[in-house]
Amino acid sequence: MPPPACWCKNPRFEQFSKDYAKYSACGTLVSCNPLPADQVAVSNDDIDFYGKKYWLDHQKKELGFPDIYTRSRNDLTERNLHWLKTLLKYCLPQTSVLEIGCAHGSFVALMNLLGFVASGVEMSPWVVEYGKKTFGIQIQTGVVESLDIPAGSLDAIVMMDVLEHLPDPEITMRHCIRLLKPNGILLIQTPQFRENMLHADLVQSKHVFLDQLKTEEHLFLFSERTVTMLFRQLGISHINFEPAIFAHYDMFFAVSRTPFITNNPDEIEACLLAMPQGRFVQALLDIRNRELESEQDRAARWEQIQTLTKMVHESEQERAAMHKRIASLTTNIRKLYSHRSFRILQKLSNWTEISNLTHQIDGNHE
Secondary structure, three states, X not given: OOOOXXXXXXXXXXXXXXXXXXXXXXXXEEEOOXXXXXXXXXXXXXXXXXXXXXXXXXXXXXXXXXXXXXXXXHHHHOHXXXXXXXXXXXXXXXXXXXXXXXXXXXXXXXXXXXXXXXXXXXXXXXXXXXXXXXXXXXEEEOOHHHOOOOOOOEEEEEEEOOHHHOOOHHHHHHHHHHHEEEEEEEEEEEEEOOOOOOHHHHHHHOOHHHHHOOOOOOOEEEOHHHHHHHHHHOOOOEEEXXXXXXXXXXXXXXXXXXXXXXXXXXXXXXXXXXXHHHHHHHHHHHHHHHHHHHHHHHHHHHHHHHHHHHHHHHHHHHHHXXXXXXHHHHHHHHHHHHOOOHHHHHOXXXXXXXHHHHHHHHHHHO
């Protein structure tokens, strides 16, 4: 089955796998078996794909992720803090932020705690009510194109693990850009396809990116180059790639119509410490930084262990090869010694040296 048209509008593609095509002009992976358009929106929470079962059954049983109840607790101290740290680089509190695909809403709640004017968007009425009840936040129901949000009203739009699900990323991104103020930013996390990847190599190495090949859900998978091309086609020339929390398969970046004006760490800290609630958030960020430093230290030590193990293994191989060479040379000399013609060598002045060499080799071999 041929894939849907790519955002780049060029029809030429090559087959990447049975479920994905790679478009030649832009290098984007496009699903050959996307969810039908009429099943993307949620009109019936009990049966539609992105309805209640998606958050409770599908993610836990089929994808192996925690359910929404667990994530609404765990995300606050991990990914939410990672996202917030990067958001603060571009926007300080009291600015307006919309999170598209906010799920349980914990990141919206964290931003509001810090003084942002933040709200969310989700398609499932059930998950919208769960987020409102759990975190007391504002969430709108539906797809962003259908909502009554004034153009040029937002300082930032954040989209975490949403871009890859969009049936038409160009149309949705164009609409989001229209909602931003002239110097507003988009902050996006999405799986990162590396264009040198071959499906057979991914399978052979059991690469973690295989988990991102979810043909019904992940409709477009971008590389850094292809996502840059997408936004340049939309007239956006400013893009900053930031460290992703799951860098082994994700990318994380900000885009803007105007050159970025960023806040340095001292400015961010001064802003947070000026507010009582900001001090609590700063404390959480400090804890997270210490955790990351500890993880980096463990990773560095593990790398050292791996390097030393490799050196020991190589040394053992070299020693085994040397013993093999010594054994071979010893055998050859013994054969020469037992041969009749060896008597001729006894008359040579270096016979003593040969004899000593033989004894030395025998000793090393033992």
